[in-house]
Amino acid sequence: MTTPLISIALATHNAGSYLKEQMASLQAQTYPNIEIVVSDDASTDGTYEWLCEQALHDSRIRVLPQLVRAGFNRNFARCFQACEGYLISPCDQDDRWSVDKTTKLAAACPPGGIVYCDSRFIDEAGDPFVGRRSRMSSIKRMSDNPPLLALLQGNAISGHAMMFDRDLLDSLSDLPDIAFYDWWIALTASAQGRPLKFLDEPLVDYRRHRGAITSKSSKTTSKVAGLQRALQSSEILAALPGTLRVDVLRQYVGAVQTWFGSWVSPPAFLFFWRHRHSLFWFDAPRVAPGKRAVQFLFGYRLWHLLRPTRYPRVELGETAVPMARE
Template structure:
């Protein structure tokens, strides 16, 4: 079988402290790498000097530098468009890859659009970490209000063409969750339960967030519920913007499967006001709780959480509030 080419896409910003470890782990991959595209967002800490040194010794490394700061999301969208391989693997600047990461995902992805592996979170600066040992759910409902581990994604380059250039989701949601959303909408996302990336958590990272209050447990459940009730009117407008963007994208995909049709009905109800709309939405969430939450499967707890989800989903937007 003809070998499939893989492009690695990395975006950098002030990553000098850890980037050598990640570049070394990428260059040590057992699967041949077609190209490593690195796009820097105007670092001022010596990152570019390190990248240029590596590029001088490795002709597969292609370095680009933005003329103005874009931020992580826009930077990745732009960098991904430069890839020429059959597949694209997304890389953070401060992780460490297992040497067989790409080889394993190429073997597992099959005809799917996108493959996600397991990450092992670690820290060397005292940042909060939690390694969830449960098998995650990566069906469409999981991407309604949460993202995807972009650092562990391998996807077909053709998926880029399924994201219209002018949709609002490009600015509203992070790039990795958007492409996972597209693959899940087509029922073309697979998960492999093998640790492929050691994902460094540290407070200097541009996308660092403290998710300690999102851990499973009855105490956190009631904390989140109380927060959402208290901040409902503040958080709901942010939620609506996000849902409108996801709904626009999902309609543009024209996916002819039941899970996408159900997701459209859910999102439409999210944007409606009134008691009956909320009641119908709670019913849909509880009915489909097996593909809505972090882990798959049905339980009475998940059924109850389904009824409460139209309120509790607002917790995802706590970072938007001042």
């Protein structure tokens, strides 16, 4: 019996020196039937040429023709569409995978859904972080089936740790520019009632380095932009076929719109209080959900009046800061 094909979707752009180590870890995967599909986003540092050379020596590597600069999301979307496996595993260019990552995720992936694992943090030299914040699970709450409202507010299902059933691609709308692809895939799967499985094991060395940080907005501005993205994403999701709990999504839209447009917003507070354990699920137990909900009693217009630098004027139809990620 033939082992089913699994696709590793590697998106690159000016990958630099880290790509060789990552590619070696992909080629060493113990799962016996993989393809490594590579979409390069107009690299100018020799990344594309190096990848083409590797493909000459390993038939599992398939490099897509290089096109004009598309950006982070569209590069991954293009890569996903070219994958031929029944399961797809997104891959960043600067990490390092455990050799049994594909095998373990494939065994745990629920039909029609997503599985994701924990990650270890490593520095630029590849050395692991030490201490209490050495894993992704030490800063983000992870479990099976996070609440839908929690996924609107945040995400712990990172693309580098994810594997999903190809069937999910058929139900996705075009990846919106307002959302990172991994967040949108997890959010859409949850909205459709698909299973989300957590494998409590670090199978990726997630490299943290200065070159990977492209957004330097303030913490407050990022929080505001996140709410705007969640608002727009809720509107898109509520209109998609197959979405469940449309009523809750519409209530969320109404609550956030009320908060942005009010001096004082009791309706927004009531919604956030009623759903506080779901909305702030990723924060628990670091921040009391009730304390977070109370912040929404005071509307954004009041915050803007009192602290205009930290709470700038915003338009609901636009994100407060541009999405940027490499």
